[in-house]
Amino acid sequence: MGGEAEFGLYVHWPFCLSKCPYCDFNSHVQDSIDTEEWRNGYIAALRWFAVRAPGRRITSVFFGGGTPSLMPARLVAEILHEAARLWPFAAHAEITLEANPTSAEAGRFRDFAAAGINRLSLGVQALDDAALAALGRQHTAQEALAAWEMARKTFPRASFDLIYARPGQTPDAWEAELARALRLGAEHISAYQLTMEPETPFHKRYEQGKLRLPDEETSVRLYDLTRAMMAAAGLELYEISNYARPGAECRHNLLYWRYGEYAGIGPGAHARLVDETGAHQALRAIRAPARWLKAAQTGGLEEMRPLSPEEAGMEYLLMSLRMREGMKPARFAALSGAPLPEGEIARLIKQGLLARPSPDTLAATDKGRLVLDYILTQLA
Numbered sequence: 001m002g003g004e005a006e007f008g009l010y011v012h013w014p015f016c017l018s019k020c021p022y023c024d025f026n027s028h029v030q031d032s033i034d035t036e037e038w039r040n041g042y043i044a045a046l047r048w049f050a051v052r053a054p055g056r057r058i059t060s061v062f063f064g065g066g067t068p069s070l071m072p073a074r075l076v077a078e079i080l081h082e083a084a085r086l087w088p089f090a091a092h093a094e095i096t097l098e099a100n101p102t103s104a105e106a107g108r109f110r111d112f113a114a115a116g117i118n119r120l121s122l123g124v125q126a127l128d129d130a131a132l133a134a135l136g137r138q139h140t141a142q143e144a145l146a147a148w149e150m151a152r153k154t155f156p157r158a159s160f161d162l163i164y165a166r167p168g169q170t171p172d173a174w175e176a177e178l179a180r181a182l183r184l185g186a187e188h189i190s191a192y193q194l195t196m197e198p199e200t201p202f203h204k205r206y207e208q209g210k211l212r213l214p215d216e217e218t219s220v221r222l223y224d225l226t227r228a229m230m231a232a233a234g235l236e237l238y239e240i241s242n243y244a245r246p247g248a249e250c251r252h253n254l255l256y257w258r259y260g261e262y263a264g265i266g267p268g269a270h271a272r273l274v275d276e277t278g279a280h281q282a283l284r285a286i287r288a289p290a291r292w293l294k295a296a297q298t299g300g301l302e303e304m305r306p307l308s309p310e311e312a313g314m315e316y317l318l319m320s321l322r323m324r325e326g327m328k329p330a331r332f333a334a335l336s337g338a339p340l341p342e343g344e345i346a347r348l349i350k351q352g353l354l355a356r357p358s359p360d361t362l363a364a365t366d367k368g369r370l371v372l373d374y375i376l377t378q379l380a
């Protein structure tokens with residue numbers, strides 16, 4: 001490892017002002033947070049990883065959550081400072097922070113930029129106040145627009161998230177909303193179809209028949225519409241839910257999908273490390289914040305295990321087929337110790353689900369990307 005290889009760092013901040021009823025991320029609402037304790041936890045976990053992954057060069061950092069824009073900017077600065085003491089940073093390392101667009105948080109964007117954040121990912125979600133209220137968001141559309149303007153002025157790179165295929169949303173309504181969103185001139189947008197995550201209040205309402213989602217046909221129409229409108233605005237789909245001007249893709253997420261190596265600190269964070277023999281290790285941190293804090297001195301881990309070659313190959317396939325650029329069958333063979341089944345590939349190509357964009361790559365087609373699970377079961 002080391003040299004020109006990419007190495008990412010994920011930092012999980014597990015707190016939010018309130019819990020959105022659709023969300024199953026590892027996020028909690030807590031009145032008082034002891035910043036000093038969290039600082040010590042993050043620093044200890046970073047040092048633990050530095051011992052196990054020496055000689056790397058950090059190419060991206062991602063502060064995710066929860067709501068990392070609630071972190072004190074000084075804590076963000078201290079984590080970055082310690083990371084830079086432990087590993088060299090690449091000259092143009094991408095350093096992203098996820099933010100909620102409440103006015104209080106937008107007011108602190110400058111402090112985050114001063115702390116070293118150079119890319120902001122803003123959770124706009126919807127541009128309609130009734131929809132935002134239905135999603136349980138703590139901000140209005142106007143606040144989201146103001147936060148977006150502030151983000152663009154403050155950070156060299158910025159992106160925003162939208163949630164569509166919401167209850168009762170028609171293709172016409174989404175078309176108008178997305179057209180407005182595109183006029184904001186973003187170079188990167190993540191557009192997620194609303195999913196019903198088990199154990200969430202939305203899921204419960206859905207089970208009780210109180211919350212209706214667009215049917216399968218409508219949701220495919222919404223997806224196609226999204227893709228076409230984004231493309232017309234110069235934002236190309238590069239992963240199932242991610243669109244960017246060429247060159248403006250999120251490098252940290254690309255690292256995950258290309259099955260690169262990364263450390264992960266904070267409750268519930270995942271990590272993948274590769275040893276000198278090329279063997280992959282899967283690491284997963286304890287999810288409960290208080291328990292993670294107690295264990296941070298020893299990495300805060302719930303699980304750390306070597307992946308078998310077959311597992312590593314499958315993980316690579318699973319991640320890389322999400323991207324439009326697809327995957328390298330040669331890399332799959334090197335990871336898993338066996339090539340992909342040629343007969344199955346030929347059949348999936350014939351069905352229009354897979355394609356070979358170049359002789360050494362294999363990618364899901366637009367149609368295939370909608371049935372990735374099926375493709376994976378055929379190739380497993």
Ligand SMILES: C[S@@+](CC[C@H](N)C(=O)[O-])C[C@H]1O[C@@H](n2cnc3c(N)ncnc32)[C@H](O)[C@@H]1O
Pocket residue numbers: 022023024025064065066067068098099100101122123124125161162163192193194195196197
């Ligand atoms: C950790 S949150 C982003 C930061 C911030 N906490 C926020 O909500 O704005 C990651 C993103 O996942 C998306 N998301 C979360 N739950 C979802 C769900 N059930 N369906 C679709 N998108 C979801 C939202 O767009 C959200 O912005």
Ligand code: SF4
Pocket residue numbers: 015016018019020023024025027065066067100123
């Ligand atoms: S969507 Fe964002 S703000 Fe809402 S609960 Fe999840 S992580 Fe927190």
